[in-house]
Amino acid sequence: MNEAQRLVDLIPRLRRYARALVGDRATADDLVQDTLERAWAKLHLYRRGTDLRAWLFTVMHNVHVNRVRASRPTDTLEDEMPELAQRAAQGDGLLVRDLDRGIALLPAEQRAVLLLVTLEEMSYEQVARSLGIPIGTVMSRLSRAREKLRALMQGQPVTAKLKVVK
Amino acid sequence: MSEPRTSDISEADFQAYADGELPEARRSEVAAWLASHPEDAERIEAYRRIAEELRSGYQAVLHEPVPERLRRTVRRAGTRRAAMIAGWAILGAALGGIGGWQFHAMQPSVVMTSEAAGGLPRRAAVAHATYSPEVRHPVEVGADQEAHLVSWLSKRLGTQLRAPKLESVGYSLVGGRLLPGENGPVAHFMYQCSRGTRVTLYVRNDVASNRSTAFRYAREGNVDVYYWVDSKVGYAVSSGDISKDYLLNVANAAYQQLNPP
Numbered sequence: 087m088n089e090a091q092r093l094v095d096l097i098p099r100l101r102r103y104a105r106a107l108v109g110d111r112a113t114a115d116d117l118v119q120d121t122l123e124r125a126w127a128k129l130h131l132y133r134r135g136t137d138l139r140a141w142l143f144t145v146m147h148n149v150h151v152n153r154v155r156a157s158r159p160t161d162t163l164e165d166e167m168p169e170l171a172q173r174a175a176q177g178d179g180l181l182v183r184d185l186d187r188g189i190a191l192l193p194a195e196q197r198a199v200l201l202l203v204t205l206e207e208m209s210y211e212q213v214a215r216s217l218g219i220p221i222g223t224v225m226s227r228l229s230r231a232r233e234k235l236r237a238l239m240q241g242q243p244v245t246a247k248l249k250v251v252k
Numbered sequence: 253m254s255e256p257r258t259s260d261i262s263e264a265d266f267q268a269y270a271d272g273e274l275p276e277a278r279r280s281e282v283a284a285w286l287a288s289h290p291e292d293a294e295r296i297e298a299y300r301r302i303a304e305e306l307r308s309g310y311q312a313v314l315h316e317p318v319p320e321r322l323r324r325t326v327r328r329a330g331t332r333r334a335a336m337i338a339g340w341a342i343l344g345a346a347l348g349g350i351g352g353w354q355f356h357a358m359q360p361s362v363v364m365t366s367e368a369a370g371g372l373p374r375r376a377a378v379a380h381a382t383y384s385p386e387v388r389h390p391v392e393v394g395a396d397q398e399a400h401l402v403s404w405l406s407k408r409l410g411t412q413l414r415a416p417k418l419e420s421v422g423y424s425l426v427g428g429r430l431l432p433g434e435n436g437p438v439a440h441f442m443y444q445c446s447r448g449t450r451v452t453l454y455v456r457n458d459v460a461s462n463r464s465t466a467f468r469y470a471r472e473g474n475v476d477v478y479y480w481v482d483s484k485v486g487y488a489v490s491s492g493d494i495s496k497d498y499l500l501n502v503a504n505a506a507y508q509q510l511n512p513p
Contacts, residue, residue: 116471
């Protein structure tokens with residue numbers, strides 16, 4: 087099977103992860119599209135025979151970080167102007183609202199680790215490779231993310247401010 | 253078997269246990285610990301529940317039909333890369349003389365396509381990304397000299413330009429500048445809203461295809477661009493920090509004024 091076909095086959099998984107990562111469907115699909123374009127342009131850097139999925143998630147991670155960074159100056163604009171690449175506290179009605187909201191409140195780096203482990207069911211080692219961080223960091227972020235979510239779902243107050251997206 | 257001590261079981265063990273990442277021997281040690289420590293057991297159970305809810309909550313996304321635009325990205329990215337390489341080859345060959353003519357004659361459709369669809373939004377987005385973050389020098393000529401700005405840019409582009417009024421959509425003119433384009437000068441107008449977001453209008457008068465196009469949208473990197481071509485004049489309205497929908501309002505307002513029906 088050629089790489090183009092394998093990329094196409096992995097699109098549903100990229101979409102699922104992106105949806106959980108950024109919230110709304112349109113922004114998530116924009117992220118997937120940017121990822122696919124970049125992946126295609128950088129395909130010569132992918133080593134055949136290695137894990138294409140893990141490599142794609144690395145690409146998506148980098149694209150996402152760049153998008154968030156680029157949109158950051160608009161953070162001060164708040165309500166009137168809708169924003170790009172901002173995790174909206176909504177999930178197309180797919181999820182228990184509390185959990186979805188909880189994920190939105192996690193720091194981005196914890197959210198990425200949690201989603202790769204739970205949603206993608208990657209091993210810690212694959213996560214470490216995908217995100218370019220040590221396994222120890224994977225585990226500490228995972229632990230913090232889970233504790234925060236657990237506290238939130240038990241109704242304990244969460245200190246982070248929830249951004250209202252209209 | 254004696255029960256393991258608290259210090260023996262690390263936080264990492266609990267996480268790995270929840271994810272089934274522990275080797276069998278260690279697994280049973282943690283299990284033994286959890287059997288006699290309900291609080292920890294409950295915690296691990298909560299982790300598992302979170303994972304399950306996440307998986308079931310997002311399961312449906314896997315079965316949604318993949319939007320055509322994403323499928324196309326993989327195919328189109330391939331052809332676009334080929335078109336880009338061909339485009340550069342043409343440029344190089346054209347500069348190189350005779351050989352260029354032969355190559356050019358072989359590939360006219362590629363030039364047309366990249367010109368009409370690819371070149372304008374890309375260049376407009378680059379200009380937007382270059383100048384819109386400028387604090388001290390966003391423009392060469394300010395809006396206080398609007399009449400001079402417009403007549404100067406009109407003269408350089410060789411066509412009568414107008415700086416549309418965008419107050420109705422919350423943007424006022426900051427000013428403009430002259431830019432080098434692909435084949436000649438380009439006019440660049442900058443607008444700003446009261447919150448400081450900027451929108452730029454890129455105008456060129458050298459669109460080779462000489463063919464009017466419909467109102468179109470492109471995303472170049474982090475910049476959203478709405479553009480259209482009116483015979484030889486190409487217009488592009490760009491923004492990197494307002495929503496695509498809001499930018500559409502702004503671009504529409506500009507379009508209505510620049511291309512009155």
